[in-house]
Amino acid sequence: MKKTLLWIFIPFILIQSIRMDVPATLTLETKNEIETPKKIMEILKRSCYDCHSNSLVYPWYSQIAPLSWYTQDHVKDGRRVVNFSIWKSYDRAKQFEVMDKLPKSLLIRMPLPDYLWLHEDAKLSESDKKILTKWAEKLAEDLK
Secondary structure, three states: OHHHHHHHHHHHHHHOOOOOOOOOEOOOOHHHOOOOOHHHHHHHHHHOOOOOOOEOOOOHHHHOOOHHHHHHHHHHHHHHHOOHHHHHHOOHHHHHHHHHHHHHHHHHOOOOHHHHOOOHHHOOOHHHHHHHHHHHHHHHHHHO
């Protein structure tokens, strides 16, 4: 039993030294941040900004490998898809692509179910989804 625990404990301790390089906060230049009505921004900040902006709050478990790797990988992917902190630096085609896909993403997978396990406050209500969908559709139409 002791050997088994050692075989689990020692590798767990060793992997804590392996860090990913995804900073929590990148340059916070608000000049490139998306501009939205107040209600939309509240929803985005509550449910989207942890993975889709330069400003996020890493949860306690993000300091424990291998959960830290998983968390930081999601943040990296999220920022690659869309980063609302640099929205104005995107060309119209990229902005259109994001807004065109947003309603479907909200319906299918956003926020990610595994993120919601520990972040219940990020869950989008049906009303939130309708508000975001209507906003995204209008913005996509304007960007055509």
